[in-house]
Amino acid sequence: MLVAQISDCHLRDADSTKGPWTGIVDSSATLAAVVEHLNGLDPGPDVVLVTGDLTDDGTPEELARFREVVEPLVAPLAVLPGNHEHAPAFREAFADLLPDDLPEGHCSHVVEGHPVRLVGIDTTKVGFHDACFDDDRAVWLDSTLAAEPERPTLVFTHFPPFAVGLDYMDTSGLAGRSRFEAVIAAHPQVALVAAGHLHRPIHTIFGGAPASVCPSTAFQLELDLDPRRGGAVAEPPGFQLHRWDGVRFVTHTGMVHECTRLDITAYVDDVRRRVETGVGFPKA
Numbered sequence: 001m002l003v004a005q006i007s008d009c010h011l012r013d014a015d016s017t018k019g020p021w022t023g024i025v026d027s028s029a030t031l032a033a034v035v036e037h038l039n040g041l042d043p044g045p046d047v048v049l050v051t052g053d054l055t056d057d058g059t060p061e062e063l064a065r066f067r068e069v070v071e072p073l074v075a076p077l078a079v080l081p082g083n084h085e086h087a088p089a090f091r092e093a094f095a096d097l098l099p100d101d102l103p104e105g106h107c108s109h110v111v112e113g114h115p116v117r118l119v120g121i122d123t124t125k126v127g128f129h130d131a132c133f134d135d136d137r138a139v140w141l142d143s144t145l146a147a148e149p150e151r152p153t154l155v156f157t158h159f160p161p162f163a164v165g166l167d168y169m170d171t172s173g174l175a176g177r178s179r180f181e182a183v184i185a186a187h188p189q190v191a192l193v194a195a196g197h198l199h200r201p202i203h204t205i206f207g208g209a210p211a212s213v214c215p216s217t218a219f220q221l222e223l224d225l226d227p228r229r230g231g232a233v234a235e236p237p238g239f240q241l242h243r244w245d246g247v248r249f250v251t252h253t254g255m256v257h258e259c260t261r262l263d264i265t266a267y268v269d270d271v272r273r274r275v276e277t278g279v280g281f282p283k284a
C-alpha cells in the first residue's frame, strides 16, 4: 500500500497580490506540479493524505481553489485542517470527505477501506494558531485505537507532537505532547505518525512508533536551529510517500522541481540480470 502525503499547501486567492511570496512562490502552481507528479507515479498512491494548512486564510474561496487544483488527483483524498483553516468553512468545503458523525469541536476521523487503518486526529483550536491535545482528543484517539488493536494503523495530524529544535515552532505548537505520546505508546499497532506544519521533512520515534513530518508543497522553513533566527525559503515543493509492505512503513520524501535526469535503465536491467542469474556483484 502506498500512502502519499501532502501538506501546508497555503493556497491563496487566485488573483491574490498579498503575502510575502507574491511573485516568488505561486502556491497553486507548486501544488499543481505535485499533483501532476503524484499522478505520474507508477505504482501510484492508494490514497493522498492532506495534513492541514491547505490554505493561507481558510476562506471558502481559498478552500474552493484548493479543491480545484487537486481535482485531477487519481487517488482519493483524506483531509485534516491546519491552523490556517477555520472549522466551519473547512467542514463545509469537505463535507463529502468527512463523516457525518464528527466529534464535537474537531474534525478527527477514521478512513477505512485500506490495508492500513488511517486515523486522523485534529488538534487545531478555534481562533488560535497553536494547538492542543486535550482530554477530548486523548479520549477520542485512545478509544479509536482501542477499537481495532490488531489492525496496522497510520495516525495523521497537522501539528507534530514532538519538539524538533526549531525553537519558534516548538514553543508555538502543540500542548499535551506527552499525553499524546502516552496514547501512541499504549497502542503498538500504530506503525506511523505522520504530521505537517513544519514545512520540512523530519523523522523521529514517538511513543515507540516511527514519526515523520512532511515538507510543504509551497515553501519550506529554513534548516537553521539557531533559536535567534528563522527563515522561510523557496526550496522546491515536496511530498512524502509512505510505503507499507505488510510489516512496516518506509517513508520516502520527494521534491518536485526541474533537474537534470540521467537514464540508468541499463544499470537497472544489469542488476536484474545479475540477480536472476546468480552472478552477483563482484568488483571488476
Ligand SMILES: [Fe+2]
Residues within 6 Å of the ligand: 008, 010, 053, 082, 197, 198, 199
Ligand atoms: Fe503551514
Ligand SMILES: [Fe+2]
Residues within 6 Å of the ligand: 052, 053, 082, 083, 084, 158, 197, 198
Ligand atoms: Fe500549520
